[in-house]
Amino acid sequence: MDLSGDKTRFFNMSYDALCLRRLVTCYNINPGPTGVFPALKTGSAVSLLTEVIEKKHQGVEVDDASRRRLYAWIDANAPYYGTFEMSRPHTMGGRDTWHFVPGNARAAPQREPWFAELDRTYQKACASCHGELATGGLARKNVWINLTHPEHSLLLNAHLSKAAGGLGLSGERKGVRPPVFESAETPLCRELLAALRKGQASLALRPRLDMPDAVAIPQARDFGKVFKAAASVRIGVAAHPASGLHCARYEKRLLRRAARRAARPTQQ
């Protein structure tokens, strides 16, 4: 597990590791209002990380102040950014290092040129087994790319032989055997690394708000749209208003719910 502060797509390695591996249990409130939160279903009381610390994993003693700090962080719902400001407006969460929006205007995000370049190689060599590289939110593949130390990226090292300093992953999965790259100098590995290095440079040019020298760019945030969408579904408006990326999933859920309700026989 990588518990370093190396930057990933939205956060850093340790944050992604703790949250993706569910060592920390918290609420993801992005999809929209989630109803009443039941007591003790989330937070430090039920997080695996608490258990690991309290059972003194590998004999590690965590001092009282550090434990309290960790548990307070979990109980604050594991925040990462200490600010709502953003440097990549209109991308997912205003933090997506793999995408940008020209002129920072409200529009569909485009792939960063370095990411498009990386993805071309990925499509050629990896997608047949691994599917799409960029998927939404907290996705496993976000940690495949290390934007602080590109050469440490899992994407590069997973199938690079151990002799060449990689992980040499070669186990069969669903009847397929992965390729093994004998050297980091193979054209494919060079292509991947070249694109990853451009990714590092691109992040340095426009640092995120968790980095020194980040410049906050204002973005109009009309979260009221979530509720407008909800209202339009409730009153049966067929075409609900276009809304921001952040509530697309919530809208889908509302629409499914509305469709189910419409399919039910009406009570007289």
Ligand code: HEC
């Ligand atoms: C022929 C199918 C195949 C291809 C092509 C392939 N992989 Fe894999 N990959 C696998 C399998 C199978 C595993 C699991 C191997 C293991 O655990 O020993 C794996 C594991 C991985 C992992 C570790 C995380 C995980 O999902 O288990 C990464 C990262 C990865 N591959 C990246 C890549 C990249 C990047 C490429 C292209 C350069 C690539 N793979 C090409 C089959 C493939």
